[in-house]
Amino acid sequence: MGLTKTELFTDSQNKMAAMAKALAHPARIAILQYLVRINACICGDLVEELGLAQATISQHLKELKAVGLIQGSIDGTSVCYCIHATTWLQYKILFSSFFTEVDSTKCC
Numbered sequence: 378m379g380l381t382k383t384e385l386f387t388d389s390q391n392k393m394a395a396m397a398k399a400l401a402h403p404a405r406i407a408i409l410q411y412l413v414r415i416n417a418c419i420c421g422d423l424v425e426e427l428g429l430a431q432a433t434i435s436q437h438l439k440e441l442k443a444v445g446l447i448q449g450s451i452d453g454t455s456v457c458y459c460i461h462a463t464t465w466l467q468y469k470i471l472f473s474s475f476f477t478e479v480d481s482t483k484c485c
Contacts, residue, residue, distance in 0.1 A: 393475065396468050399444040404429060405437050409446065409460070418450075418459040 383391050399405060404427065411426055412419065423434045438458055441447045445464040450457050 389471065392468075393471055395444050396446075396471070399440050399446065402437065402440075404433070405441055408434070408437055408441065412447065412458065412460045416460075418457040420457040 386394075400409075407427055408423060411423065423429075423438075424431050427434065429437075438447065438449070442449060442458075445461055446468070447458045448461040449459075
């Protein structure tokens, strides 16, 4: 979608599209599932957990941080990440409102 086309859509639609794009890779889903499961900041555990190269994981973390799903801190050479609880809840609400009940009896 071109930069000029995003203005045709609501902020909510643009946010949801950015979030869906960030979730559109199984490695990012695995990262988020791991962070939710351990419910703590992690520093370097993802390489062992996922079996991916550090550079690959760093790129996926960058994508997740760009949409605000994770937050990180830098302490010397160590970078720690965890779920950004406020953003996580916002997107949970956003997607919950999107996936409403559908009456399948009114479809062809």
